[in-house]
Amino acid sequence: MIPMQAHGGFAGGGGADGAGGELAARKRPQASLDAPSGPQGAPLPCVAYLYDGTAEGLFSAIFDAYVFHEDPEDFFCDGSYQPRLGQSSRVIATDEEKALRVRRGLVRVGGSKVFRAALHASLSDDPQAGAAVYRFVRYVMDDLGKRPSSARPSVMGQLAHPCVAPVASLERQVLNEAHRMKQFLRFRQKEGGLWVAVCNPNANVIPLVMDHFSGRFNTQPFAIYDEVHRVVGISQDGRWRLSRASAEAELADCAAEELMAQAWCVYYDSASIDVRYHPELRRQFMPMRLWGNITEMSRPRAHAIGEAAMSGLPNAAALIDG
Amino acid sequence: MGLSVAEKLSILADAAKYDVACTSSGIDRSAKRGLVGSASQAGCCHSFTPDGRCITLLKVLMTNACIYDCAYCVNRCSNEVPRASFAPQELADLTMAFYRRNYIEGLFLSSGVVGNPDRTTELMVETLRLLREEHRFNGYIHAKAVPGTSPELVERLGYLSDRLSVNLELPSQRSLALLAPQKSKQAIFDPMAQIRDSIAQDGETRAIGRTRTTYYPQKAPARKRRAFSPAGQSTQMIIGATPETDLSVLSLSAALYRTMGLKRVFFSAYVPAVQDPRLPSGVPVQLNREHRLYQADWLMRFYKFDVTEIIDGRNPMLDLEVDPKANWALNHLECFPVEVNTAPLEMLLRVPGIGPKGARLILKARRTCCLREPELRKLGIAFKRARYFITCNGFYMGAGTEFTPQALRARLRAPIDGGSHGARSAKVSAGQRTLFEVAAERAGAEPQALESAPLRAGLPEARTVVPELTRLWQAPVAQAVPR
Ligand code: SF4
Secondary structure (H helix, E strand, C coil): CCCCCCCHHHCCCCHHHHHHHHHHHHHHHHHHHHCCCCCCCCCCCCEEEEECCCHHHHHHHHHHHHHCCCCCCEEEEHHHCCCCCCCEEEECCCCHHHHHHHHHHHHHHHCHHHHHHHHHHHCECCCCHHHHHHHHHHHHHHHHCCCCHHHCCCHHHCCCCCCHHHHHHHHHHHHHHHHHHHHHCCEEEECCCCEEEEECCCECCHHHHHHHHHHHHCCCCEEEEECCCCEEEEEECCEEEEEECCCCCCCCECHHHHHHHHHHHHHHHHCCCHHHCCHHHHHHHCCHHHHHHCHHHHCCCCHHHHHHHHHCCCCCHHHCCC | CCCCHHHHHHHHHHHHCCCCCCCCCCCCECCCCCCECCECCCCCCCEECCCCCEECEEEEECECCCCCCCCCCCCCCCCCCCCCECCHHHHHHHHHHHHHCCCCCEEEEECCCCCCHHHHHHHHHHHHHHHHHHCCECCEEEEECCCCCCHHHHHHHHHHCCEEECCCECCCHHHHHHHCCCCCHHHHHHHHHHHHHHHHHHHHHHHHHHCCCCCCCCCCCCCCCCCCCCCCEEEEEEECCCCCCHHHHHHHHHHHHHHHCCCEEEEEECCCCCCCCCCCCCCCCCHHHHHHHHHHHHHHHHCCCCHHHHCECCECCCCCCCCHHHHHHHHCHHHCCEECCCCCHHHHHCCCCCCHHHHHHHHHHCCCCCCCHHHHHHCCCCHHHHHHHEEECCEECCCCCCCCHHHHHHHHCCCCCCCCCCCCCCCCCCCHHHHHHHHHHHHHHCHHHHHHCHHHCCHHHHCCCCHHHHHHHCCCCCCCCCC
């Protein structure tokens, strides 16, 4: 248990924060009703927080740790929870306001880079990600937050610090995965003009790629469905939003889709130079786990077209007019 | 005479694949309302071929019917291959369809010469115009300027594309005369110089447009014009088809960077695709040499090395055993070891195993703490290599190995195992022996496929490695350095 003043680092900053203390105080009895064990109002010594798996949920949980004066050992998504021996748990309700308060605190102490690191790390699928982000926030708010701003070292520069290192490496993983999605997402045009991409990233990165695609495709309406995290990003007219989805909507491909996919496979096949064949190198750049959703890697080969073109045709210089 | 789009694509992509330059980098252009597409400085690879090279652009020829007869080229007029050509509308539509599916980052358009260079370029200009104006395409376009095109057409091409390139083809004028008799040094350097001047001029007008010279409110130009080839120009040359040494190749590319303001010079290991008495045959594909050349190129562009430091007349070929940077270090042991906690940036950059990124991280990190082995490893330094050349806080890290060129050379020997040689550019393949074993296996496994694809002809002979032949070719050659 760590000693701390009420509502530690998150007071101050924005104007609305003055009421924060009271708000938390008022909420406390009600909130602890959710907690299945532990005496009313008293901090639980050995507790895991369960949140809904979103970044907002995690930040709400971190905020609540300050409200309850607790130092949770674990942060888990609701579904994946397996209590340790003697551990109690709290189910945290996601509250955007609280998440925003955490953001304000982090930005005030460490700048937006620090907040973004925490945010990106929280998107990771790693079961330890929640706890790592919590430790990171604690370090930034409780340790650095107490020093005058001139005496604060740059947070993300301390790559060797035990609270910073895990978050930094999680962030790197998540950003890498987001980049892979930018590379390997494949859209299909559906009947009615909607473009749909299905993907299976190893982190919840859809929010990180929506800006990119939405800017790029502009007025073209599209949806990106993440079949692992069951999240869908929908963009229309250059504006996008996220929502939860249970399954991919069954829309038929439009007529030209098959043709284009085939043409792409033809292109892919003919771009290869056989004397340079090096599949290990390809696997290193294009992980096999993603192949199922990459058009040219998942389809049975339409070799026929390429081969026909190579062998069956006469020396067709005559085909070119002029 | 209907070839389907897929058939044309198959022919024209196949014909274009030996062009190694395939990057979408060099320009940041954010999305604009109403336009489709964007471009990013670092580029983005959308797929990887079975040989591990990145596919980022739709790389095709406008047509592979060519009136020229360059000896090394599959499209030469005397070669018996199926011919096809895209109509501008067809190619523009195809590019958009691929772009919208996130298959590609843009278009890389090149062409064989139909009729004459001007007519060829007109077709290319028309394609790009359709893309930019009708499809409102804002993504990346790389276009090849055909040597011999009139300046007006090169001008129009430049305003439609992001990067222009004129292929140098071969590293010397003599080789050019031998293998590509219809092209001349002048026909290649003229458009290159024109592109360089247009880029500079365009940059200046834009700068003037941005500075306010009067107190009157400035009127924005009625219609904003696209910039002239904003991602600069590049070129490529074929390595290993002619007897030039690495020395002359690298001196030439250094001169090009200096005088033509090129962004990149690409090297392409000669792949035997056609039979010709003027070409070397039975020589292995010089992938390892290509790899070393890229490493040397990298040193010149990012490590502030001068050509003369990398290579000199005494050893006109790069060492295939150790990379050029390690080679320099071994030849200059008097400069080492350096103290990582105090050495200046230029010296850190010279340490094998420390890259530009690592060097900058070291500068940053050593302000707050003393760097030792664990810290260096955390910063992502290749400590295994760097240790022989550094001290940490006064302690030499490479103890146990004699500090002599021979002993260190044994430690640093690095077989080329398909590492990267250029952020996103052509990646090399594994060592040659295994490569040909693979090729032989494949040849045995699918003999029919081998016959039906004329490009793979010559593969079986390639199994017999005749190194003498390479040496035979290495007569001194006049160095072509542009004016
Ligand atoms: S001009 Fe180009 S396409 Fe034509 S033969 Fe020469 S290299 Fe090949």
